[in-house]
Amino acid sequence: MQEGDERTLLISAPQEQLLADVAEDLTADRELNIGQMPFHIDELTSLSPDVGEPGSSGTIETGTGLLVRIPPWRCDDYGIENPGEEAVYWQPEHTIKPLREQVEANLDQKHDLFSPEYLPGPSDTEGDLFEGYELLKTFAVPLQVTADQELTFVLSKWQFNYTVRDDDHRRHLNLALDCGLGERNALGLGFCNLVEKRDPYGDPAAEVHG
Numbered sequence: 001m002q003e004g005d006e007r008t009l010l011i012s013a014p015q016e017q018l019l020a021d022v023a024e025d026l027t028a029d030r031e032l033n034i035g036q037m038p039f040h041i042d043e044l045t046s047l048s049p050d051v052g053e054p055g056s057s058g059t060i061e062t063g064t065g066l067l068v069r070i071p072p073w074r075c076d077d078y079g080i081e082n083p084g085e086e087a088v089y090w091q092p093e094h095t096i097k098p099l100r101e102q103v104e105a106n107l108d109q110k111h112d113l114f115s116p117e118y119l120p121g122p123s124d125t126e127g128d129l130f131e132g133y134e135l136l137k138t139f140a141v142p143l144q145v146t147a148d149q150e151l152t153f154v155l156s157k158w159q160f161n162y163t164v165r166d167d168d169h170r171r172h173l174n175l176a177l178d179c180g181l182g183e184r185n186a187l188g189l190g191f192c193n194l195v196e197k198r199d200p201y202g203d204p205a206a207e208v209h210g
Contacts, residue, residue, distance in 0.1 A: 007039070010047075010063075012191065014114040014178040019046075051173040055200030057163040060130075060176070064191045065141060065155025067183040068102045070094070089154035096133055099156075103181055104129055107172065110179045115171070122172045129172060132161030143187055155189065 001007075009032075013019055023044055026032060030041040051058060069087035070080060078098045082088050090099045104122050107129065111121040122129055136157040144150050164170045180190035197205040 001037070006042075009039075010191070012178055012180070014110070014175065049174070049177045049194045051162060051170055051177070051194065052164055052197055052199060052205065054164045054166050054170065056198060056205070057161070057202075058197035058205075059195050060160045060162065060173070061136075061193050061195045062156075062158050062160075062181065062190060063193045064157075064188050065139065065153070066103075066158060066181055067153050067155055067189045068099050068106075069183060070098050070102060074098070090156065091138060091154065092135060092156075100128065100130075100133070106182055107176060107179075110175060111172070114175065114179070119171070120168055125166075125168050125172075127165055127169065129169075129176070130160040130162050132159075134159040134161075143184075145184075145187065153184070153189070159195075 011019065011022055023046070026041050026044060032039045032041055051060075068090040070078065070090060071087050072082050072085050075082040075088060078094060080088055080094055080098070088094075090102070108121045108123050111119075115121070136159060138154065138156045140152055140154050142150050142152045162173055164173065177192050177194060179185060181192060182190040184190070199205050
């Protein structure tokens with residue numbers, strides 16, 4: 001990055017009031033500092049990404065790396081060798097099943113935090129969250145998790161295809177857009193972009209934010 005470059009910063013959260021407070025602060029003070037880099041805010045725009053009504057289909061892509069770790073007590077269930085007591089980072093040789101189940105379990109936790117109790121979570125409904133999984137790449141990256149601790153995470157980037165089954169499935173997919181998928185979302189991991197969307201008749205829809 002060089003002085004004068006333009007960037008688009010996406011800020012996502014399930015709490016609308018939090019986003020409103022951030023927007024109010026950035027409107028009042030147009031300087032935003034990321035680490036030691038100062039930026040000037042030229043324009044603020046609100047987005048409300050929605051996967052669409054039942055029958056809609058599309059593609060969600062992880063804009064940042066997805067962190068999925070398999071707990072040591074689940075490794076035997078997946079046939080994964082784990083010599084220690086630490087969680088195992090998901091890798092392609094582990095197959096798609098543990099990744100799919102861990103992503104759903106993590107989204108269950110977010111549903112419990114941000115959705116009314118009477119609404120079913122992802123694991124309470126029939127059918128998978130996504131109908132297609134395309135692995136784009138895996139990579140390792142060091143991240144500063146605290147002021148004095150740096151950890152290296154094994155991450156993956158994906159394209160997930162979906163077809164909205166019903167209103168509950170729509171809520172779960174939109175929650176993934178708001179919260180991110182996988183672990184360590186507060187560090188920016190697992191951020192999701194809606195990169196393709198078609199209405200129930202198969203016609204392209206415009207509201208994507210890839």
